[in-house]
Structures are given as structure tokens and as C-alpha cells.
Amino acid sequence: MSLVFYSLTDDPQPWREALARALPALPFHVWPQVPAPEAVHYTLVWKPPRGWHRQFPNLRAILSLGAGVDALLEDPDLPAVPITRLVDGGLARQMAEYALYAVLHFHRRMPEYARQQRARQWRILEPNAVEDSVVGVLGLGVLGAEAARLVAAAGFPVCGWSRTPRRIPGVDGLWGEDGLAALQRRARIVVNFLPLTPATRGLLDARFFSRLQPGACLVNVARGAHLVEADLLAALDGGHLGGAMLDVFAEEPLPPGHPFWTHPRVVLTPHVAGITLAAEAAAQVIQNLRRLEAGEPPQGVVDRSAGY
Ligand code: NDP
Ligand code: OXD
Numbered sequence: 001m002s003l004v005f006y007s008l009t010d011d012p013q014p015w016r017e018a019l020a021r022a023l024p025a026l027p028f029h030v031w032p033q034v035p036a037p038e039a040v041h042y043t044l045v046w047k048p049p050r051g052w053h054r055q056f057p058n059l060r061a062i063l064s065l066g067a068g069v070d071a072l073l074e075d076p077d078l079p080a081v082p083i084t085r086l087v088d089g090g091l092a093r094q095m096a097e098y099a100l101y102a103v104l105h106f107h108r109r110m111p112e113y114a115r116q117q118r119a120r121q122w123r124i125l126e127p128n129a130v131e132d133s134v135v136g137v138l139g140l141g142v143l144g145a146e147a148a149r150l151v152a153a154a155g156f157p158v159c160g161w162s163r164t165p166r167r168i169p170g171v172d173g174l175w176g177e178d179g180l181a182a183l184q185r186r187a188r189i190v191v192n193f194l195p196l197t198p199a200t201r202g203l204l205d206a207r208f209f210s211r212l213q214p215g216a217c218l219v220n221v222a223r224g225a226h227l228v229e230a231d232l233l234a235a236l237d238g239g240h241l242g243g244a245m246l247d248v249f250a251e252e253p254l255p256p257g258h259p260f261w262t263h264p265r266v267v268l269t270p271h272v273a274g275i276t277l278a279a280e281a282a283a284q285v286i287q288n289l290r291r292l293e294a295g296e297p298p299q300g301v302v303d304r305s306a307g308y
Contacts, residue, residue: 002027002039007046014278022286051077065276069302070196084288087300090280092146098273099147099191102219102245106189107133111243136187140166144193184211196223197307206231215242221273224249236265247273
């Protein structure tokens with residue numbers, strides 16, 4: 001029995017140490033140093049290549065190093081074993097902070113002040129009233145709900161959209177087609193926390209933007225493929241959207257020649273809204289490995305039919 005770690009962006013060392021302390025009998029291998037693929041029962045992974053899991057014939061579970069599992073589910077050769085994802089695991093606070101920061105950025109008209117600074121222009125702009133800065137959160141799951149709560153606690157009116165009805169104190173819960181239309185009418189700042197599934201891919205397109213009020217702003221912390229990038233550029237350049245703060249992209253790292261890098265209405269970060277930290281997430285992974293070893297169902301199991 002052993003576990004294989006695969007990630008091009010996460011340091012295996014703190015995971016090795018945390019798992020060795022809690023589960024000393026479970027050998028921990030970092031791919032590609034895997035002495036006996038047939039002994040591998042578990043993988044702990046972030047974005048392994050397609051078909052990668054096929055080399056482990058006795059796999060019992062796949063443990064994701066992230067909350068979003070779209071990259072795993074896109075693999076047509078993924079074995080039919082349970083997949084667990086991070087359920088918060090220290091991500092929720094980080095993601096909520098990012099969302100609140102983005103909301104304040106647009107609410108306080110920082111993009112316009114940044115443009116004025118570049119032009120050495122000293123000009124006072126009319127402040128936005130907090131009741132007008134309605135925030136629409138797409139996705140009220142573990143991360144979106146935490147962000148919605150933090151933004152609402154900061155005094156902003158918040159509405160949120162989910163697939164099934166969700167009740168969160170201080171947040172106007174919306175769902176279904178009508179719910180999305182209501183969010184689009186009301187929100188000045190839209191923050192995307194949806195998982196990437198066939199139903200949500202490309203949701204943020206020209207049609208979506210045309211239904212937002214003029215000057216609305218977009219924050220995307222979910223997945224790049226939710227967004228039709230050319231449609232966002234057209235909505236920003238045409239003046240219908242006021243700005244965008246983007247953490248995720250169709251292609252990551254964002255190619256050097258991409259227009260987002262220099263667009264005056266785009267602020268971007270390199271997929272850091274929520275970073276998986278072993279110190280916070282390992283406990284959840286360890287608990288799931290213990291459950292699996294005891295023959296109990298793990299927690300945070302992905303519903304493959306729903307796609308998240
Ligand atoms: P959850 O699975 O907990 O929540 C997903 C939410 O989206 C739920 O409220 C769900 O509805 C809703 N939803 C799903 N499909 C639809 C749909 N078709 N229409 C309307 N609502 C829908 O996910 P998390 O909150 O844990 O994570 C969300 C995403 O955040 C991840 O999938 C990942 O892509 C992204 N992420 C980004 C990070 C970054 O650093 N940028 C870091 C971590 C995650 P319902 O409640 O009814 O199920
Ligand atoms: C995640 C991510 O899904 O980092 O956890 O994007």
C-alpha cells in the first residue's frame with residue numbers, strides 16, 4: 001500500500017512530513033519516483049496529465065489537492081474510484097478576502113483613480129453609495145458562501161446564485177434561470193465562484209454581460225473556461241463593463257502576448273485567490289485516508305454526475 005503525490009505547483013515536502021507523522025505506515029512517493037505502481041492505493045494530485053492514473057491498477061481513491069476537480073473529471077481514462085476534493089481546507093478565508101478586496105476595489109472606484117494617477121490628474125470622483133454596490137455571487141458552495149457572508153458583513157447588499165436553493169443569513173438566495181436573470185439585473189459587481197461543469201462552461205459571455213447594468217464589474221476566481229475572453233474584452237472596450245479582476249484564465253500561465261496583461265480595465269493575479277497550504281489542508285486529507293483504510297466512506301466525495 002502506498003500514496004503517490006503529483007503536482008507541478010505544490011511543494012510535496014510539507015505533505016510528506018504531515019502524512020509521515022499521522023500515517024507512518026503509508027509510504028509516500030513523489031511522481032515519477034514510484035517503485036511499485038501496483039502497490040499504489042491512493043493518489044494526492046493537482047492536474048495530473050490525462051491517462052496518468054491508468055498506471056496504477058489497484059487504485060482505491062484519488063485525493064485532490066484543490067477544491068475544483070474539473071481537470072480531473074475531463075480525463076476520459078479516470079478510474080472509477082472515489083474522488084475527494086478539498087472542502088475549504090483553508091481556502092475559504094483566502095477566497096473570501098480576495099472577493100472582499102475586489103468588491104472594495106470597484107466600489108471605491110480604484111480603477112478610475114489608477115487611470116487618473118497615470119495621467120497625473122487630481123480629481124475627486126463621486127463616491128458610490130454602498131446600497132448601489134450590489135454584489136452578485138455566482139455559486140454559493142463552500143467558498144462562495146463564505147465570500148458572500150464576508151462581503152455582506154462588510155455592509156454590501158449581496159445576492160447569490162446556486163443550482164439548488166441555498167439559505168445564507170444576509171444573502172438573497174437565487175437559483176434557476178429566473179434567479180440568474182435577477183442577479184444580472186441587480187448586481188454591480190459579479191463574483192464568480194462556480195465549479196467548471198458542462199452547464200457552467202462559457203456562462204460569462206456576451207449575452208451574460210449584456211444583461212448586466214452599464215458599468216458593472218466582473219471578478220472571476222473560479223475557472224478561466226467560465227469566461228469567453230473575447231466577449232469580456234469587447235464588453236470592456238465597448239464601455240458596457242467598468243472593469244474586471246481576474247485570477248483564472250483559459251490558459252495558465254497566461255501567455256505573455258495576451259491582451260489582459262496590459263488592458264487598462266483589467267487587474268489580474270496568477271491563480272492565487274486561494275492557495276492550498278499543507279498546514280491547513282493536510283488534516284482533511286489525513287482524515288480521509290484514515291477513513292478509507294478503515295473501510296469507511298471518505299468525506300468531500302465529488303458527485304461525478306453533477307460534475308463537482
Ligand atoms: P462547491 O461545490 O462547494 O460549490 C459550488 C456552488 O456552485 C454550489 O452552490 C452549486 O450549487 C453551484 N453550482 C454548480 N453548478 C451550478 C449551476 N449549473 N448553476 C448554478 N449554480 C451552480 O465548490 P467550492 O465553493 O468549494 O469551489 C468553487 C470553485 O472555486 C471550484 O470549483 C474552483 O473552480 C474554484 N476555486 C478557485 C481557486 C482559486 O485560487 N482561484 C481556489 C479554489 C477553488 P448547489 O449549492 O445547488 O450545489
Ligand atoms: C482549487 C484551485 O480548485 O486552486 O483548489 O483552483
